[in-house]
Amino acid sequence: METDLNLQVHKLDSIPVVKLSGDVDEFTCSKLREKIGTLLDEGEFRIVIGVEGVNYIDSSGLGTLVGGLRRVAEHDGGLAISGANQQIQKVLAITGLNKIFPVFDDDHAAVRSLKRKRARASGS
């Protein structure tokens, strides 16, 4: 059973998608925080976090996502989640974070949402 966290980044329609596999918890969340930081340094302020391969997420994982959201929000960006399994959806609903993070079935839908947000922000 994979508990370590692996991250792979690819771009979908110019938006970075961070694909996670393993567990996002107190031991591994620093990897995600660093990855988000790297993307911000590269000027990427709209990010999809793909959690399809995540077994479990704990409060540290959620804290990392909220921290990431704060940082992209400073640049009027956005952070969307894709591929959440039932357990992760339950965690987001129980905490109320589902009202903060848009959750999508797949990466394409998440990317489209972030692009629409950008389009609305720029008035186009």
Next chain:
Amino acid sequence: MATTPKSPEQVDEDVDLASVVLSGKDGWRPEDLKMFKFLREVLNRIDIAYVATYPPQECGIATFTRDLATAISKYTPFSNPMVIAMGGEVDIQQYPKSVRFQIQKSDRQSYIEAADLINDSQAGAVSLQHEYGIFGGPDGEYILDFLDRLTKPVIATLHTVLFKPSPNQKRIVQKIAERADALVVMVKMGRDMLIQHYDVPAYKIVMIPHGVPNVHRVSAGTIKRSLGIMDRPVISTFGLINRGKGIEYAIQAMPAILEKHPNALYLVLGETHPGVRSYEGESYRKELLDLVAKLGLEKHVRFNNRYLMLEELINYLCATDVCVTPYVNRDQIVSGALAYSLGCGKAIVSTPYLYAEEVLAEGRGLLVDFRSPAGIAEGTISILSDPVLREQMETRAYKYGRRAAWFNVAIDYLNLLHELCQHPRTKAAKQYCDEESAEASQRRPRA
């Protein structure tokens, strides 16, 4: 492969949801306050009153309650939990601030006062930890006074469900079931027993596993080296020591184990249970020491006679090759020690008490007869001598234990609490929730 938590510097202590929202590593800048206010508005909040023993009281339920409350609070930054501690040997001043009141075990008025305090508080629900012995009166029946007075939704977690209860013990559980909005048991067997022997309606019973610490798997070698037990096959039993542990049978198994593994070491980790110490002192431990001397096992059995902090305990567990729970009480429906062993992904040899029988099914451990040194020896030798069997067993145990990590268990409890606050199942709680709902709608500004 064994397991261990990573060293403290590898853990991000300040990144859980509550820390990030309430302070964060960088704090909230003035321009971020809008988001902070938004979070405060949308994040779910539930104020829970825990009624149980609580550290520094040394007992398994106290540890359980603290771990549960801590895990839940990490998900609910804007909640305000409180603890009503069952009095023991601890002075109220020694408790953390979250402990607002101490029930004096033998004082019935104290139970009424605790209920009044919760009724008048912001608490939206009560999490009661039940074990007959922690409450006053015959079989701890004074807790019924508390429940009769209480008006809020209650979740009662049952740490003991007796197969053959006395009439009074049965009556108490039935009364708790009547008043509680949900009963939590930690194994399916508990649910079956409540339905069959206590006539508790099935809809009131919820299965949530015993929580375990979050531990990631790493090699045992490093930990063994740090503990000075390198190259020794390590067998261990841990927890607060009492006669129900059956440690004498594991000690008697050691000569046979040593024939196959001459360097083996059996660790007995933990002090005598304070409750046991109060009536028989250290006589059980002394008997065990005498047995070790009689069998000439001084170099192969080591006692660590103190209350172990979590990190230290996990370290010992990680260094362990085989965990043994040689308990003698068939009715035991939960064991924190066994739950922790699973959470750490250990190979386990156990007697078939109810909890062990269920959680060690499907190859997650070996069951041996009660009071059987030969059985313990055979099971332990088979694991120590077969790395493939051991690895399979560890992996199965770890996978099972992972689901029971506290961060998952907290979500299960939160899920149940939210559901009960919205749809209480008892008359008292329904009345309370209806009144709260009416007040909330009056407070809401009109459009």
